Amino acid sequence: MLTGIIISVAVFVWMYKDAKGKRESVLEISKNLDDSSKLDKLLNIFEERNKEPIDYRRNGVITIFVGIGLYFLGHFAIGSMLKGISSLVGFIGIGTIIACYLYQNTGKELTDAVEKYEKE
Numbered sequence: 001m002l003t004g005i006i007i008s009v010a011v012f013v014w015m016y017k018d019a020k021g022k023r024e025s026v027l028e029i030s031k032n033l034d035d036s037s038k039l040d041k042l043l044n045i046f047e048e049r050n051k052e053p054i055d056y057r058r059n060g061v062i063t064i065f066v067g068i069g070l071y072f073l074g075h076f077a078i079g080s081m082l083k084g085i086s087s088l089v090g091f092i093g094i095g096t097i098i099a100c101y102l103y104q105n106t107g108k109e110l111t112d113a114v115e116k117y118e119k120e
Contacts, residue, residue, distance in 0.1 A: 056100030063093030 067090030074082025 056096050056103070060093045060095075060097030060100060063096055064090050065093075067091075067093055 067086045067088075070086030070089055071083055074080065074086055
């Protein structure tokens with residue numbers, strides 16, 4: 001029980017310090033910029049990273065290989081129960097890859113991406 005609390009607090013502190021460094025960097029850069037439009041572009045760079053669509057293929061491949069790793073861990077070390085769990089994880093990865101092809105980017109997202117590229 002204590003491990004869960006320690007891990008949660010550690011992740012919170014790590015994310016806070018990571019964001020604090022970014023905030024300080026933007027503050028230092030903004031002190032040296034004369035044009036406010038450049039500052040707006042800089043802030044938009046940080047915001048655009050959060051708006052990127054989910055890459056189901058990447059997540060699916062990662063999940064499949066986690067399942068394979070668990071299978072071999074169960075095969076060599078722990079036992080047959082971990083083999084079943086690894087199969088579940090592997091099938092979740094396969095389902096994620098299938099979701100990639102079922103839920104592709106909408107036409108509006110593709111049009112917006114092309115227009116943004118043409119502006120640059």
